[in-house]
Amino acid sequence: MDLRRLRYFVAVAEARSIGKAAERLRMAQPPLSVQIRKLEAEIGAPLFRRGTRGMDLTEAGQALLARASEALALAVDGAEAARAVASGRRGRLSVGYMFVLANAVLPRLIPELRRSVPGVDLEFAELSATTREARVLDRGVTVALCMPAINHPEIQVARIGAQPFMLVMPTSSPLARLGPVPMARLHGRPLIALPHPDHGPASSAVVPLLRRHQVVMPIASRVETVHSAMSLVLAGEGLAILPACAQLGAPRGIVFRPLRDVTDSLDIAVCWRRDSQSPLIKTFLKCAEKAVARL
Amino acid sequence: MDLRRLRYFVAVAEARSIGKAAERLRMAQPPLSVQIRKLEAEIGAPLFRRGTRGMDLTEAGQALLARASEALALAVDGAEAARAVASGRRGRLSVGYMFVLANAVLPRLIPELRRSVPGVDLEFAELSATTREARVLDRGVTVALCMPAINHPEIQVARIGAQPFMLVMPTSSPLARLGPVPMARLHGRPLIALPHPDHGPASSAVVPLLRRHQVVMPIASRVETVHSAMSLVLAGEGLAILPACAQLGAPRGIVFRPLRDVTDSLDIAVCWRRDSQSPLIKTFLKCAEKAVARL
């Protein structure tokens, strides 16, 4: 069962004549006649009534015609769909994001994406610090919006922005009355720590910052998300040092203050499998840069 | 875009390996590899990710796979459908019937047909004496249930029964009190005549009968259907001589009586185009014979 034969068959059925169909197919009449007879032999039944004034479909031919033209359309549509996906006009883009960035970035990013790639099915998935690397590697997500970037040889990273660290405390804290808080004022206070993804669960993203200023903060709790961190801060468990953008998701009763003479920041990055050939990645990158531009 | 390539593609996609797919397709691995690459060249995009442990569909490949397997299924289904129609397991059978036979034959015929050819779309169309020949020739109906048979070189006829002529009159007629009516009693009475289809509108189907018995009946009216004839008989316009089966459709106030010493009858016949290759005709013939058997 050859698709070419079906194409020929449909052409003959529509032209009601082998000669006319051959002309439209830009081929000679005899080989077309041969192909039609071969198709009939393959089916095992005549598909046309040969009249003296052309060809006419038998009922068996009509039954075949309906399916054949549909199959034909599906085949070309399949090819076109594959091309569309390969070119990025259609397809699926699964976006992973870390919760810190959700409030700050997604409201700008999602509409921008929908405008840029209207034919693409978008899917969003929250990533945790512990699973984000695996989700990128196993293609659970096409791209990941991370802070900080993933560090892995198979994963490509594009830095699209950064967020300075800020001090996070309850509104009632005496430090909240200050403007930029001197690092020295933090010495000895309990810290709600987020581990740095690259350095294991016992680490903290702000260890280098504290060490540089010779400030020691005992770690009161270790949490996975900025949200948890802010909850514990609100509960009076301690202070946190979080990227500025977390402020957008902060509950009532929490304030953010800059740290005086501190320029440390966490990178915002787009990460994807180095061997991913999805053409949507560069489009996504543009959208993400735009969304992060004036944070 | 070749259906073979699509078949190969689907096989490789399902086996997730060229080697395995080649085995299932009973061919060597290299040509299959070549065909897949040719398909990718035709599409213009890679359809598989080549890993060291086999092949894996890209998103473009997934988009193609859905359509390709559907197209494949449609192609084989089309072939199967054509075979089914050619063999008579499926298809359409358009049955033409003349009104005289409707009441007597259809109630038996239709259930019998539906049982015999359950996959076939049945269609019934009433035929008039003037158009029945044309409807068979132009394939408006596949078969025609006629009385009498159609007489035409292109039309094949199978006689499946006959109906004797009977005298039709109002219940109030004095002749209705007799048993078999002697032909001589009809002499001079007005006749409601049905034209014989073969002999033009000015003929009558009972001319030979009357002539043989040397009976003359002036023609009061010419009508097209037995129904009209009976209406006029009821209205007192004259007598009619109709095939016995018309009795089943007779209105109240009409009686049928046999004619003494008369064995003339009208054939019931199935008629179809001699060049029609519908396998349903012989099945229909069996059903029609059964339906007519004990009229």
Next chain:
DNA sequence: CCAACCCATACGTTTTCGGTATGCCAATGG
């Protein structure tokens, strides 16, 4: 470091397809 596995490439053989030439049949027209 070698063996196993899997895909890609190369080349010769075979199948199949398309083109040209021609025959056959029926309908049409003088």
Next chain:
DNA sequence: CCATTGGCATACCGAAAACGTATGGGTTGG
């Protein structure tokens, strides 16, 4: 009534495509 025309079928040849065998290259696992 014969010639012409229009349409499909058959025969043969050259070209293209596909298949099989042999072989190379890269990665995984022992």
